[in-house]
Amino acid sequence: MQRGWSEISLAVNELSLLNPNDHSKSSTLIFLGVSNLLLHILDRIGPTMTVLRQDIHTNVERLQEFYLSKSSLYSSLEEVLKKEKDEGTARKNDSCSRAILWLTRSMIFTVSLLERLIKDSESRFEQIVEEAYxxxxxxxxxxxxSAAFKIAIKLIPERKEFMAVLAGKEQDHEKLKKDIKSLVLLLQPLLDEVQALLRNLNLDKIKST
Known part of the structure; x- marks a missing residue:
């Protein structure tokens, strides 16, 4: 295994292969791939993220099923969102628009968590997760x-334990920090584009119970 290998470094390598001049960053397939990476990262946090993880998994499955039903037609998130907006189904609880919205928010949470993790070397991991949330x-x-999160955060692992698992088999923590910075830079254009799509269709203010 390559030194310093981790799921984050693998994601960086895959995202780096994308054409920077491609204006279709919000492709459904890329979005699903990043969402699945998110699931792996949350798995590393442990049982505390079980509820959030299940929501993400459900949303990934919903969007994936919709995409596979006619992949050529729904190759971009914009087409998926516009279809449901035109049909008046975008705000329904089981819509793909809601799935895209909550997956985007979960990615933003994960990015915030990872950024705080490498910038703040003193705070407890529990505090970092809570601030990101x-x-x-x-x-x-x-x-x-919110109540479910307050209960779950008590199960947060120790900072060193989480970092060790994220770093991978070779435990190269310096490379992990560099990979996290690279991942954030690569993800930001995707997140910015999807958030703009949601805002333009007035789907960005939806709340949960």
Missing amino acids: STTLKPWHGWIS
């Missing part, structure tokens, strides 16, 4: 979801 997901969560 408060600035990303919490504004969109109702009291049920």
